[in-house]
């Protein structure tokens with residue numbers, strides 16, 4: 001369990017629902033008045049961390065008033081350590097007056113109040129609890145000297161510092177030098193670096209600016225798209241969960257608190273921790289309000305389990321499709337064996353049939369992985385260079401459109417798969433229900449490039465609006481294909497002419513192959529309790 005100290009703001013949100021905004025001098029009656037809600041970025045992040053199981057201490061300043069008392073009780077209910085909370089008679093507890101009209105548009109006035117009274121001396125008086133923490137988190141709703149004081153104490157004791165630069169403003173170099181991890185959203189990143197966040201490449205450009213200031217990890221959240229992370233050694237993008245969002249208030253705060261509760265100090269589980277944080281905030285956005293919508297660890301795990309259940313279903317569908325096709329493979333043929341998890345089900349299923357029925361089937365593999373699996377099972381393998389044609393190849397696919405054109409290469413085996421597919425008299429694709437789509441627009445398409453000069457292809461793709469990103473392995477090394485090439489993932493533009501795109505990519509010097517498989521698939525078999533077969 002991580003020991004987290006949050007130094008930040010507490011606000012009480014007073015929400016008015018109005019039909020329309022009053023003009024200057026106008027008085028309007030309203031129908032509903034929502035009760036006060038807990039808010040403030042510091043409080044939200046402390047609650048998110050505590051509900052995810054972190055041992056959480058909150059250093060904040062409250063007024064000696066009813067709002068302050070109510071907030072304190074709420075923190076105690078969430079098992080937050082409030083021993084280091086400070087109160088003042090000089091100002092009231094922070095408040096945000098929020099007016100929401102019928103279209104969901106809001107206007108907000110914030111009274112910083114006690115938050116603006118939090119001083120460096122207040123923080124220094126509680127240095128012991130910071131010194132003992134694993135990490136300290138701060139946002140920008142309190143005075144900068146208080147944050148700098150907290151981070152100085154943290155750095156002196158080897159405690160990790162996380163800065164959530166929200167709301168965005170220019171930051172002193174001193175604070176950036178004291179920051180280990182920075183977590184802006186896309187607009188905050190742009191405000192701080194001057195570089196627009198448009199795609200993974202520009203996110204990496206943003207990260208470089210932060211690295212040059214001495215920050216060692218950058219996490220950029222991009223709303224319903226997900227979140228990006230980068231260290232000088234590795235980077236990656238973790239997509240958000242697709243949910244119906246009703247109110248995104250506190251999404252970012254939930255993400256940061258949840259992440260801080262899970263991330264190992266050596267960042268070794270960064271992708272898992274971000275996946276957890278994405279899940280946590282995907283639950284927050286499905287409920288109106290701020291602190292009431294921040295989920296507990298149990299709720300996050302329950303939501304994960306539901307998905308695991310559907311993961312099992314997907315595996316079942318892959319196996320059903322594989323078995324359906326394996327049962328219909330004729331005897332005395334040369335059979336192409338595809339690559340990837342779905343194709344692996346097929347390899348096992350056809351192996352069982354060959355053994356049981358003593359079939360005379362020789363096979364060709366489309367990847368080193370499949371070759372090894374087939375050899376391990378004792379199947380009769382042929383060298384692709386010794387044959388003129390393959391009778392049938394059975395393979396998986398990443399996505400397939402209504403015309404049975406598809407994308408392959410998610411598993412990095414596209415070159416060998418295409419070679420074998422092109423020499424096959426018949427190609428059958430086996431997929432689970434997620435794979436068929438009406439069109440390939442917006443889908444990720446892998447492009448295999450030679451390592452020498454790969455950057456030139458990357459620049460061409462970037463300058464022509466394909467949003468390229470090199471593919472990396474989990475350990476941060478660049479991914480190499482079976483033939484030692486690199487993969488660049490691009491996005492298929494809207495209204496793209498696939499044939500022209502395919503030809504254009506092949507024309508670029510340095511491109512070995514790409515994952516568009518046009519006019520290749522003869523038959524798609526979709527797994528399910530009722531297997532669906534679609535023929536060209």
Ligand SMILES: Nc1ncnc2c1ncn2[C@@H]1O[C@H](COP(=O)(O)OP(=O)(O)OP(=O)(O)O)[C@@H](O)[C@H]1O
Nearest residue numbers: 185221222223224226240245250251252253278281
């Ligand atoms: N519509 C959404 N659907 C699913 N997940 C979402 C959605 N919006 C946000 N999230 C999740 O919340 C994370 C943080 O969101 P975002 O980038 O909007 O933060 P933010 O701008 O700091 O939010 P806020 O200021 O509202 O707290 C995202 O990385 C994503 O995981």
